[in-house]
Amino acid sequence: MTTLTEFQAAGFPMGAEPLVALDLVDTQALCLDPVRDLLSDEQENAKWWALQADRLPTGPPPSLGATRRLRSLLRDLLDAHMTGVAPDPALIADLNAVAAAVPTSPRLDGWGADARAETRWHDDYNGHPALAALAGEAIRLLADPARLSSLRACANPACSMLFLAENKRRMWCAANVCGNRARVARHYEKTRS
Structure with a gap:
């Protein structure tokens, strides 16, 4: 699995979360003005999908447009959960689709000692296996109240x-990004006095 350090070296501040769907949502910095899209072109899109390749069905990456559509859908659904607002039912229908x-x-x-079960992805309906895998992750997360909490x-x-804060004490997206900024700010305030 690609590590957070490898994601950061490739220009993505977040990555290697337990769900690829969360990594996708985090490819857009909404708090910046203007919003910073880390998937700004097909090259960045291909680079991000290549970093995720070991966790997804094999095949070429989805198009930038399809990737951004799923990212927006996932963000809207996760934001609805975070704010306690019921999402538009059309969003749920789109995720299911x-x-x-x-x-x-x-x-x-x-066969025998070499036998293994694999998953075959059928893309006969013009879908994309990687996008479907992420949609499936999001569905399982949204349907699991314990994990969603x-x-x-x-x-x-x-x-x-x-x-996903698998450690209840986790507060920061990445310890070496926002966690470090908080430590530096606390140190500055402490030494300034």
């Missing part, structure tokens, strides 16, 4: 990143 556009089936590969926004008011 992305997931349903690429059905899966189990597949036996090999660990969804957090970064404690830095100047940050719009979301993450």
Whole structure:
């Protein structure tokens, strides 16, 4: 799995969250004016998907437009949860449609000691396997109240990143980004007095 350090070296401040869907949502810095889109062109889009390749079905990356549409849909649904507002039912229908556009089936590969079960992605309905995988992740998250309760926004008011706080004490999107900024600010205030 690609590490946070590798995501950051590639120009993405967040990555390697337990869900690729959250990594996708975090490719847009909403708190900046103007909003900063880290998937600004097809090259950045391809680079981001390449970093996620080991966690997704094989194949070429989805188009930039399709990626941005799913990102916006996921952000709207997660923001609705974070604010306690019921989302527009059309958003839920759209998420279900992305997931349903690429059905899966189990597949036996090999035999005997070499046998393993794999998932076959059927993209016969003009869907994209990687987008369907992310939609499936989001559906499972949104349907799991215990796990959904660990969804957090970064404690830095100047940050719009979301993450799953698997450690209840986690407050920052990334310790070396917003966590470090908070430590530096506290140190500055302490030494200034």
